[in-house]
Amino acid sequence: MAALLRADFTTLWRNRRSFRLVLIVPLIILVSWKGLVDKLGGVFVLSSCITIGLTSIGLMGYSNAIARDRDRGVFQRLRVGPVSSWTIMISRLLVQIAMIMVMTLLVFIGGYYIDHIHVSPLGYIAGLLMSLLGGAVYLGLGQAIVGRFKNPETVNSITRLVYFIFIMIGMFGELGLLGKETQEIMSWSPYGVVREILAASLEPSAWTFKTTYALLAAVAYTIMFVVLGVKWFKWENK
Amino acid sequence: MNQQGDNAPILDVKALHIRYGAFEAVKDVSFDVYGGEIFGLLGPNGAGKTSTLSAIEGLLKPVSGQITVAGFNTREKPLHARANMGVQLQATSFQPELTIGEIIRLFASIYGVELGEDTIREKLAAINLEDAAGKKIAQLSGGQQQRVSLLISTIHHPQLVLLDEPTTGLDPQSRRQLWERIEYFRNNGHAVLLTTHSMEEAEAVCDRIAIIDHGRIIAIDTPAALIEKHLHDPEVLKVVRKGKVTLEDVFIGLTGTAVRS
Numbered sequence: 001m002a003a004l005l006r007a008d009f010t011t012l013w014r015n016r017r018s019f020r021l022v023l024i025v026p027l028i029i030l031v032s033w034k035g036l037v038d039k040l041g042g043v044f045v046l047s048s049c050i051t052i053g054l055t056s057i058g059l060m061g062y063s064n065a066i067a068r069d070r071d072r073g074v075f076q077r078l079r080v081g082p083v084s085s086w087t088i089m090i091s092r093l094l095v096q097i098a099m100i101m102v103m104t105l106l107v108f109i110g111g112y113y114i115d116h117i118h119v120s121p122l123g124y125i126a127g128l129l130m131s132l133l134g135g136a137v138y139l140g141l142g143q144a145i146v147g148r149f150k151n152p153e154t155v156n157s158i159t160r161l162v163y164f165i166f167i168m169i170g171m172f173g174e175l176g177l178l179g180k181e182t183q184e185i186m187s188w189s190p191y192g193v194v195r196e197i198l199a200a201s202l203e204p205s206a207w208t209f210k211t212t213y214a215l216l217a218a219v220a221y222t223i224m225f226v227v228l229g230v231k232w233f234k235w236e237n238k
Numbered sequence: 239m240n241q242q243g244d245n246a247p248i249l250d251v252k253a254l255h256i257r258y259g260a261f262e263a264v265k266d267v268s269f270d271v272y273g274g275e276i277f278g279l280l281g282p283n284g285a286g287k288t289s290t291l292s293a294i295e296g297l298l299k300p301v302s303g304q305i306t307v308a309g310f311n312t313r314e315k316p317l318h319a320r321a322n323m324g325v326q327l328q329a330t331s332f333q334p335e336l337t338i339g340e341i342i343r344l345f346a347s348i349y350g351v352e353l354g355e356d357t358i359r360e361k362l363a364a365i366n367l368e369d370a371a372g373k374k375i376a377q378l379s380g381g382q383q384q385r386v387s388l389l390i391s392t393i394h395h396p397q398l399v400l401l402d403e404p405t406t407g408l409d410p411q412s413r414r415q416l417w418e419r420i421e422y423f424r425n426n427g428h429a430v431l432l433t434t435h436s437m438e439e440a441e442a443v444c445d446r447i448a449i450i451d452h453g454r455i456i457a458i459d460t461p462a463a464l465i466e467k468h469l470h471d472p473e474v475l476k477v478v479r480k481g482k483v484t485l486e487d488v489f490i491g492l493t494g495t496a497v498r499s
């Protein structure tokens with residue numbers, strides 16, 4: 001397991017492009033929204049950045065890496081050795097979980113120094129935990145996509161499309177720029193609920209009834225995606 | 239050496255059936271491979287060779303049949319069975335992001351073998367790739383990749399070595415070198431199961447061969463005995479060239495002249 005983890009971390013690290021994409025996009029948004037912090041609120045900005053980071057980890061990072069390695073036969077080569085399939089999967093997931101923590105901490109630090117967003121210590125801890133739950137939603141979604149589709153090109157296009165939709169409609173929809181109805185629908189989408197629970201955990205006093213429902217929705221999304229993703233998933237590349 | 243004493247086969251396949259959907263790819267296949275033996279699985283494209291190996295390796299679940307590796311049933315004790323085999327797949331790729339040294343270390347640890355930098359370099363030197371440890375797999379030629387692949391498959395000195403078309407795409411020198419490596423394993427008591435399309439190879443290195451066609455084994459014997467047995471078959475005589483019956487003539491005589499899809 002340790003050897004596998006080390007190999008998976010090295011692989012992630014050497015895939016510079018996706019590594020950067022995951023970490024830099026949230027930071028770019030953090031910088032470009034600097035002037036909007038007063039208008040939108042600090043926790044809204046932080047929670048949006050983290051949600052976008054989580055989306056790209058689950059969709060671009062995780063599912064594309066799995067689709068690519070399955071296609072190359074990397075998994076089959078590992079599976080003929082004395083390792084269980086679960087070990088292979090868990091090692092992959094641990095790498096992504098580490099990535100989630102790094103990304104979240106980077107957004108916290110960036111928010112603090114660049115946008116001067118200060119959150120209570122409890123808020124940071126709760127935020128990190130919720131970030132892991134939000135990460136589970138998107139890793140689950142990534143799993144469902146890579147389970148449903150075999151071809152790495154297909155997986156790549158679909159994850160890009162979903163990423164784009166979530167970010168565009170998610171962000172602008174949530175801001176109310178696309179009308180009241182879209183705003184309502186988007187607030188219950190995987191994007192909306194994750195952003196909501198993140199925002200409320202960063203500022204625990206703002207936790208409402210709606211946040212609790214959002215939390216339940218996030219858990220329900222995760223379970224649904226994971227069940228489908230595991231059911232559909234095939235190891236072989238044919 | 240193995241759990242059941244010295245006279246038990248290291249690999250025992252009994253009444254194996256494999257199906258892909260409604261298509262029956264492997265039908266009632268049984269054979270065994272002993273320590274100190276190189277066993278060749280021969281058959282036209284699509285005959286079911288890779289499928290049979292995949293079932294042994296645990297990559298696919300057969301409909302029925304029993305497979306034992308070094309005394310371990312592959313369904314009841316899959317990890318034990320797999321720890322006792324070394325596998326080279328027909329189409330394998332290692333992580334292209336990792337260096338060859340890192341890949342060797344990864345697979346060695348998976349099999350519970352810890353190797354230092356020096357040992358890895360020595361092992362690479364033994365296959366004429368002394369400078370390869372820091373290179374990526376894509377920087378090697380096909381034949382060099384095959385050599386690394388065989389090195390990794392046997393890094394833990396498994397009792398059973400499974401090689402799916404190990405010499406396809408190799409030049410004559412590399413092929414000879416690979417034969418020598420395989421024979422070295424055989425001479426040290428390991429069991430080797432390989433597939434090949436080269437009758438020359440089967441004659442040169444295999445102690446016994448099985449010919450499989452349309453998912454069924456149609457003959458098992460030593461290469462010499464197979465030729466001897468079918469010397470006068472009309473089907474074989476029809477395809478003989480230059481008057482001397484070869485293993486290839488017997489193979490074509492038994493499996494027909496039609497090219498497989």
Ligand SMILES: Nc1ncnc2c1ncn2[C@@H]1O[C@H](COP(=O)(O)OP(=O)(O)OP(=O)(O)O)[C@@H](O)[C@H]1O
Pocket residue numbers: 238258261263281282283284285286287288289290328
């Ligand atoms: N994953 C799969 N799904 C459906 N059919 C398959 C699958 N894998 C193999 N087959 C079919 O099963 C049959 C046996 O295939 P297999 O790969 O075992 O042949 P083979 O003897 O290894 O051939 P080759 O010499 O070309 O490597 C073929 O008809 C093939 O089309």
Ligand SMILES: [Mg+2]
Pocket residue numbers: 287288289328402
């Ligand atoms: Mg094959």
